[in-house]
Amino acid sequence: xxxxxxxxxxxxxxxxxxxxxxxxxxxxxxxxxxxxxxxxxxxxxxxxxxxxxxxxxxxxxxxxxxxxxxxxxxxxxxxxxxxxxxxxxxxxxxxxxxxxxxxxxxxxxxxxxx
Amino acid sequence: xxxxxxxxxxxxxxxxxxxxxxxxxxxxxxxxxxxxxxxxxxxxxxxxxxxxxxxxxxxxxxxxxxxxxxxxxxxxxxxxxxxxxxxxxxxxxxxxxxxxxxxxxxxxxxxxx
Numbered sequence: 001x002x003x004x005x006x007x008x009x010x011x012x013x014x015x016x017x018x019x020x021x022x023x024x025x026x027x028x029x030x031x032x033x034x035x036x037x038x039x040x041x042x043x044x045x046x047x048x049x050x051x052x053x054x055x056x057x058x059x060x061x062x063x064x065x066x067x068x069x070x071x072x073x074x075x076x077x078x079x080x081x082x083x084x085x086x087x088x089x090x091x092x093x094x095x096x097x098x099x100x101x102x103x104x105x106x107x108x109x110x111x112x113x114x
Numbered sequence: 115x116x117x118x119x120x121x122x123x124x125x126x127x128x129x130x131x132x133x134x135x136x137x138x139x140x141x142x143x144x145x146x147x148x149x150x151x152x153x154x155x156x157x158x159x160x161x162x163x164x165x166x167x168x169x170x171x172x173x174x175x176x177x178x179x180x181x182x183x184x185x186x187x188x189x190x191x192x193x194x195x196x197x198x199x200x201x202x203x204x205x206x207x208x209x210x211x212x213x214x215x216x217x218x219x220x221x222x223x224x225x226x227x
Contacts, residue, residue: 004156006156009154041220041221041223042220043118043219043221044157044204044206044216044218045218046216049215090157101172101173102159102216104149104156104158107154107156
């Protein structure tokens with residue numbers, strides 16, 4: 001079955017430290033890949049997306065993600081985390097036999113310490 | 115301003131009652147979606163609609179129903195057949211289906227007493 005996995009439920013980093021959130025997907029072919037962010041009690045906002053081409057994708061708020069076909073991964077990174085980045089982050093994928101459906105990972109909660 | 119409006123934000127229901135969650139968008143988007151969010155489980159797709167008068171079941175459609183009579187509106191009914199309806203419900207829309215950005219409402223939190 002097609003799926004998206006985020007191995008880390010909760011990550012804590014210090015402000016100013018670098019960040020990497022992991023995402024792995026299981027699809028028959030390379031899907032469309034997305035990262036969304038959610039503040040508590042709110043809807044989701046798109047950070048970035050990958051369809052094809054350059055495997056390093058730049059997004060909003062200083063985030064980037066790298067697509068690695070050999071590892072079926074699409075990890076999200078930020079060089080220096082700000083306290084306002086504390087939120088829940090979701091990786092999502094669409095495509096293959098599930099056209100029209102966007103499948104989300106379980107989410108990773110990011111806590112930022114001052 | 116364009117966006118998606120979900121109402122009510124909080125809703126309490128007694129067991130055995132049906133309840134309808136409203137979702138309205140003024141973005142002129144063709145596609146609309148309903149997701150359910152539970153802690154640690156991410157977002158799970160309930161129903162989606164790519165065009166007016168047409169909709170498809172998602173991964174967890176049992177106990178839910180929808181309609182899409184107007185482009186702007188995609189209400190979700192949580193029926194008494196849904197065994198565990200307490201959750202956070204999110205509505206979204208997109209101009210390009212799932213290949214484009216999904217715009218989300220602020221959600222409706224349903225609690226069954």
